[in-house]
Amino acid sequence: MVSCARIEPETPEALMQPVEITLQINEAPYSVRVEPRSMLVDVLRDQCGLTGTHTGCEHGVCGACTVLLDGEPVRSCLMLAVQAQGRHVRTVEGLARAEQLHPLQRAFIQHHALQCGFCTPGFLMLALGVLEQDPRIGDEALTEALSSNLCRCTGYKNILNAVRAVRDADPLRQDAARG
């Protein structure tokens, strides 16, 4: 657990003193030294080298930085890295198994659900979290859930088509059955 002891002395330099934390990202431990003010997204990218998670608006609006925290889609720009200690973080890097793309990634390709690709990691993790929470989610609820993230190329229709196709094929459950 993060210590609740006061960090002394009270100079700005002291406040920026890094603390040691271990993050579980895609089932692998990452020991990093972070300032308490470091955002999870920045630590993922700059210190763990996992640059698949993108920084967009950096204030919780665009969703490009969406990751799964204990299976739930969250904005990694709205969390301090120290808060992720002891939790399971999943990023877009954890989707593919070796050379085999995740069904969602394959569906995004098949349905042309990406254009510039900047928003894609966030949408993939959002969609994964949504389908894992509710594999039979209805169209209306799915549209509402996907409205959380922004695609500046406005390719929403194809993103929705890709996620629907995965839901309807239900490969997530087949994956789970395969273990």
Added chain:
Amino acid sequence: MKPAPFHYFAPSSIAAATAQLSELAGEDARVLAGGQTLIPAMALRLARPSHLIDINGIQELNNLEVRGTALHIGACVRHAAFHRPVVAGPLGALLLDVVRHVAHLPIRYRGTFCGSLANADPAAEWCLVAATLDARLTACSARGEREIAATEFFRGYLTTALSSDELLIGAQLPCLSARERFGFVEFSRRAGDFAMAMSLVVLQSEAGRLTRVRIGVGGVEVVPRRIAPAEQCLEGQLVRSENLERAAEAAAMAIEPAESEEELRVYKRSLVRAAVLRALIKALDGQLRSH
């Protein structure tokens, strides 16, 4: 973007958190719950607290249960907890209906019910729910615990009755009886946005007459509140569309929009009129046509 540096504490008990808040009286210490408002404000340097007290590790704040006649919601209960009815009867259905309007899904997995109340944005849905249902809020400090009625809690724009050494540890919503019905309507520019105007209505209809009428309005004044003149229009009255319209008109006239420009004030009043009327119609779904 990066917040300005701060001291970070992560206490594991209410006692430790309130002790720290008390020790830090006079400093700009802020409580960090879901952080979905505070963290972006800090990233944008709109907020620069000197100390952050992160309450997410306090297990005793995760309680969500019915005790006696009230639903108790601990300070760390996330918005997403209400995606399923948390209590049988109209209250669980009401919270499920309203939560769909609270921000977007990933925000709902982190943000908390009580954090929204403590932030006291007049356009926040949970603040309207607390005001309309006459919630009771529990504040805790090293000095002890006290209960605050929702009407006393919201003091102004982003301003509450909490003192700097107090932690909002929970909210109590009175359970609704099976006979009570509700309607919620919100106008916002985009899905997930804060409300431009919204109304929550809770009432009972017995033998064609309305009783226990509660009409709340949020997003237009500096605090969400019940609108007594609108409630009085309906209490004991018959379920008739002209009565509902009269109540909606009374609500529109009773509110004092936060804006100073006349056009906006007129616009806000017409939004309130429509929100209250539609919320009443929703609450009385089916009954109105039969009369």
